[in-house]
Amino acid sequence: MLEDWAPSARYYDNGSGYFSVTFTAPHADADTVTLSILTRLVIDKAGYPVGTEGGTRDYSGNGWKFEKGNGTLTLESGNYNFSGEKNALHPLNPAVQLKVKSGATLTGGAFKNEPTGEGAGTFRTVTLNGTGSITAVNGLASGDWGNKLYAVKTGNNTITASEPIRDINRILLENDDPIYPNPSNKKTVCINIQQFLNSVSALDPEANIILNQASYDLPLIMASNGTPVIVNAPFEAGGGHYTYYGDGWHIQKSFEGIGTLYLTGGKTYNFRSTDPVNKKGEPLNAVICSIVNEGGIIEDGTFSKPIANGQPGSTSSEPHEIEGGTFAAGLLYNDGTITGGAFNGKDSILPLGIGLSGNYRSVTVKDGAIVKVNDTFPLVYDKTTHDLVQGSAWDLYSYAGTVLTVKADADITNINGQKIGEAFSSYYLNGETDKKVVRFVMPDSDVELNSTKIVVPEPKPEPKPDPEPEAPTYTLTVKGGTFTYNGGEAMTSASVPVDAEVKVTLNQSAVPEGMVFDLWAMDGASLLGNPAVAYNEESFTIPAGSVAKGSTVTVEAQYRDATIESEPSVLGTAAIIGVAGAGTAVIVWQGYRIGMELYEKYFQPTPEETAAEQPAPEALAAAAS
Known part of the structure; x- marks a missing residue:
């Protein structure tokens, strides 16, 4: 381009077919300057072919032509990339219609209008979902882009929208995702369609691109097969699995797997229906995915995978409770509250879990076995295959007040020696013709079906008012010094209220001859590494509330030879001492x-x-x- 070689060039058209140019040529090694009519395609900053004067006149060149009447740029031969990258052409203005004949090839770019012609090939659409609009494509800003583009499958395209772009085809974009050219600007993304669709196995490589496709804050809805509905949920890939997010829940699963459902939103869930939070929708037979209850209340439901009521190492502060349900595979882990339900086994499958908690009771059949509970077969863990398989009998535990429907391998004649129909709200579910199935309300005692003796729960004593709680204290011993609190007298050992501020002072008379004070040694884990505790000062303060109730803390003065110059003790610094309790x-x-x-x-x-x-x-x- 002449402007690139001589930026001060001026043009003049006298209207009679003659065109003049005036320029000052910069220094060049060549002796000859040759001027020629522009024949190669060049797109100006407004997105129109140079020579068309902003699309207002016809112009043609080597392998292309522009017609102002219909605003069409026709490519007849050659390769063309409209991505605006490096040596590529600038993007076309949204008002330009592109036509590609069989002798030409498109290698890059995105267009508002779908290119036509036998050489145009196929495109992937890029759609901005929602009420926003696309404001710029490959650096060309225009109010005419709308919300749908036709993009060449190869090469990069930079797209800017009127609102932040949070996901692409429901894949969540992280703050530092390289798809954002500028991490502080979430409205602009740079997409290589072919690479993006091939990078995630969950995506169809022939799919189109949808920006902001996901629905956020989705309520937990269960499909009829007992797994969460995730069709519109945003997700992220990593670690060999996908994590789908909703309102107070997420599920981790492989592309073809069932996955594990995490409850985190502090809601109450009744998994008897497909809408467990609102307790409506279609009846749900069973939940077939594992559940980790990190923050919620499981009220009811049938579960065919082990349930974790909490999990090791969790930082969640939400309470997690189980109030009811039929847990055919038992507990995987528990560190929360359980007040109801029917469980196959009382121990957690992971040995570090505490198993059932609270006042649970057993249910057995004398000289027999329970084969179904609430119309559900038991499931047990096969240590060889690491799979769940159907067991032969329930190892049943439950809680007082839980309604149980039990099927035994023999007729059931009584509950704890009392006839069916006379105690525990019991009755034969299918009538007198089927005495193997009994429904009853669990008492506050162990249950033996077909018992040979009557077992009556002992009456609970009348509740007595709780005594006034004692003020919480801890035991403090100071060696080589004394301590005071609340303006009291100096002591060397005593019980101290946990909410008292304590001042520890060195006893100078106890310093051995020839020695001087070095630092305080202490065995209280809550004080180790506490920056408020001055370990190398003759007097320091133990802050109120820094020591746990019932703790025993010993503080002892340490000395050094007086001839040794005072230097910071590496082991005496709060930062290093604090490491002692970090991983416990x-x-x-x-x-x-x-x-x-x-x-x-x-x-x-x-x-x-x-x-x-x-x-x-x-x-x-x-x-x-």
Whole structure:
């Protein structure tokens, strides 16, 4: 282009077919300057072919032509890339219609109007979902882009919208996702369609691109097969699985797998229906995916995978409870509250779990077995295949007030020695002709069906008013000094209220001859690493509330030879001492190895949840002992 070589060039058309140009040529090595009519296609910054004067006149060149009457650019031969990258052509204005004949090829770009002609080939559409609009394509800003583009499958296209772009084909975009050219500007993305569709196995490589396709804050709805409906949920891929997100829930699953459902929103769920939060919709036979209840109340339902009421290492502060339900595969793990339900087994499958909690009771059949509970067969873990298989009998445990329908392998004549129909709201569900199936309300005692003796629960004593709670204290001992609190007298050992501020002072008369004070040594885990505690000062303060109720804390003065110059003690700094207690909270979990096959099969935690600190040396020593 002449403007590139001589930026000051001026043009003049006298209207009689003569065209003049005036320019000052910059220094060049060539002796000869040759001027020629522009024949190659060049697109100006407004998106029109140079020579058409902004699309207002006809113009043609080598292998192309522009017709102002219909605003059509026809490509007759050659290769053309309208992506605006490096040596590529600028993008076409949305008002230009592109026609590609069989001798020409498109290698890049995105267009408002679908190119036509026998050489145009096939395109992928890029659609902005919602009420927003596309404001710029490959750097060309225009109010005419609408919300749908036709893009060549190869090459990059930069697209800017009027609102933030949060997902592409429901795949969540992270804040540092390279698809954002500028991480601080979520309205602009750069997409290589072919690479993007081929990078995620869950996507069809022949699919079109939809920006902001996902529906956010989706309520938990269960499909009739017992798994969450995720068809519109946003998701992210990583670690060999996909995580789909909704309002107070997410599910991790492989592309073809069932997955694990996490409840995190503090809601109450009744899985007897397909809408468990609002307790409506179609009846649901059973939940077939594993559940980790990190923050919610499971009220009812039938569950054919082990249930985790909480999980090891979780940082969730939400209460997690089970109030009812039929748990045919039992518990995977429990560190929460359980007040009702029917469970196949009382222990958690993961040995580090506490199993059932609260006032649970057993249900057995004298000289027989329970084959179904609430019309559900028992499921047991096969240690060889690491799969759940149907068991031969329930190992049934339940809670007072739970309604149970029990099927035994023999006729049931009584409950704890009392005839059916006379106690525990019991009756034969199918009538007197089928005495193997009985429904009753669980009493506050163990239950024996077909018992040879009458078992009556002992009456509960009348509740007595709780005594006034004692003020919480801890025991403090100071060696080589004294301490005071609440303006009291100096002491060396006493019980101290946990909410008192304590001042520890060195006893100068106790310093051995020839020695001077060095630092305080202390065994209180809650004080280790506390930046408010001055370990190397002769007097320091233990802040109120920094020591747990019932703790025993010993503080002892340490001395050094007076001839040794005072230097900071590496082991005496708060930062280093604080390391001693850093990993103790997770030592049991970190050291656990038994049963990991089951954990990985039914209870795969998120990458964020698996992050844990390494245990301190003393924690390892304690575990070993």
